[in-house]
Amino acid sequence: MTSINLTSPQPEALNAAEDVQGRSLWQDALRRLLANRAALVSLIILVVVGLACFIAPSFLPWTYEQIDWDRMEANPPSLETGHYLGTDTLGRDLLARVLFGGQISLTVGILATFVALLIGVSVGAVAGFLGGRVDQALMRFVDFMYTVPLTFFVIILMVLFGRNFILMFLAIGCIEWLTMARIVRGQTLTLKNKEFIEAARAAGGSTFSIIARHIIPNVLGVVIVYVTLTIPQVILIESFLSFLGLGIQEPMTSWGMLISEGAAEMETTPRALLVPAGLMTLTLFCFNFLGDGLRDALDPKDR
C-alpha cells in the first residue's frame, strides 16, 4: 500500500512520498514481535529479571556472601531483618544469593553464546561463501564434532584446568557453535548468488569485505533467533555443571549451585530450592517464547 511509484516521478507523487514513512524490514519485524503477546511479555520479564540480577543486589541490605552472624540458621522471610526471602542454613540472604547467582548464570549464558556466535558465524559464512574444499573440510569437521559427546569434554576440561569462570564460558561456547555454523552456511549459500553480491564483487570488494559487509548483515535475522535460543541452553549447561559441583566454585554462586544447595536442605526450607529453581525456569521459558516470537517476526514465510 505504501509502494512509491518510481517510474513516473510526478511532482505530486514525490510530495506524497515524503509524507509516507518508509518501513524497513527490521521495523516490520519489530511490529510483528510486539503484536505477539507471549513474546512481548517474555521480553518484559527478561528485562526485569536482568535488571534485578545486575542492579538490585547493590540496593539490598545484605550481600550474597555475607553471613548474618546473629542468625546462623535458616530464617523465615522478614522485612525487619532485611532478609526479604529469608536466609539459607548458613545465615546468608537468599534473595541476594539468588540475584547474584542469576547475574553469574546470565553472564555465562551471554558470553558463551557470544563465543559460539563468533566461531559459528565466521565458520559458517566462510564455508558457505568460499565453497569447494574449504567448505568440505569445515563441514566434515562440524559433522565430526556432532558425533562427539561434548558435555563429557566440557566436564573433563573443567576438572583438569580448574573450575574458573573464563574457562567455563569459553568451553561451553566452543561446543555450542556447531548448529550456528550450519545455519549460517545454509543462509550464505542462498545469498552468495544474489545480484548484490555480484555487484559488490564487480565493484572490487575483497572476499573478506563481502563476507563482513554483505553476507553477515544479511544473515543477522536468523542469527538473532538462534542466539535467543542458545542463551537458555548455555544457562542449562552451566547450571547442570554447577549443580554437579563441576562448575562455578564457592564463594561465587550460580542458579545451578543454589538449586543444588536448596535440594540438600529442602526438607526443612523448601524455599531455598523453589526460589532459584522458579526464577531459572521462568527465565528459560521466557527465552524460549522470545526465540519463537523472534522466529515468527523475522521469518514470516516460516509461519
Add this chain to the structure above:
Amino acid sequence: MLSFIARRVLIAIPTLWAIITVCFFLMRLAPGGPFDGDAPVPPEILANLRAAYNLDKPVMVQYVDYMANLARGDFGPSFKYKDFTVNELIAQGFPVSAQNGLSALILAIIIGIPCGILAALRQNSVADYTVMGFSMTGIVVPGFVMAPVLILIFSIGLKDTPFQLPAGTWEGGAFKHRILPVFCLSLLYIAYLARITRASMIEALRQNYVRTARAKGLPFHQVVVRHALKTAMIPVVTFLGPGIAFLLTGSMVIETIFQLPGIGRYFVQGALNRDYTLVMGVTILSASLIITMNIIVDVMYGILDPRVRHD
C-alpha cells in the same frame, strides 16, 4: 546396504580413535595429578604410586600401552577406587544405568508417541494445547529442577501416606525405588517425542499418498497407523538413536540426585576425584554407544523410507 554399513563403521573407527586420543592427552596435559590429596604425599611413595599406575614412563609410551590395553578391552585400574579396575566398575554400573534407561525409554515411547499422534489428529484443540504445554514444560524444566521438586512432593510432602515414594535409596533396585528416577529420566524424552511426533504426523497427514489411501476408502485409523505413522517415525528415530545412547549410559544428574549406583554417577564421582582412567572409560563407552546408535539410525532410514537409498 552392507557396503553402506561397512563404510559407516570405517568412518566410526577414526572418530572413536580421535576421541580417545584427545581425551588421553588432555588428561596428561592437566596440571596436578590424581594423587594430589589434601596431605602432601612423600616423594618416594608418590614415585611408587606413579610406577604402579604406569605414570612414570614417557607420555608416548603410556599412550601406546593404553591403546594396546584398550584394544584388548582393558580400561586399566581405577585411580581412586583402589582394588577395582575400570572394567569392574563399569560392569557394576552399566546394568543399573541400562535398566533404568530402558525403562525410561519404554515409558517415553508409550506416553510420548500416542500423545503426539493425538495432538496431531486434533490439531489446535484443547488436547493439542494440553499436550504441547506439558511438552514445553518437559523440555524447558531441567532434570535437576524437576527431580528435587518431585522428591519434595512425593517423598517429603506425601510422607506417611500410601503414595509416598522413596528417594535417594536404591535397595538393589526394588520397584518402588525406581519409580521416581525412571519417571524423571523419561520426562524429557516424553516431551520431545510428543513434540516431534506431532510435527511429523501433521506433515505426513498432508501428503498425497495419505490422501490416496483415504480416497481408496480405507478407514481413517488404518491410514494413520499404516501409512502416515511409518514416515512420521523418521524424525522420531533420528531423535531416539542418540537419545537411547544417552539413556543407557545413564543420566549424571538423575543418578547423582537419587544416588543410583550407575555409570553416570561414577563419571561424576570420577571427575570430582580426578579418577582419570574411570572418566576415560565412561567417556569411551558413551562415545561408542552414541556412534553405534547413529549408524543404526541411518540404516533405519532406509527401512522406514524407501526414498532414502544407501548406495
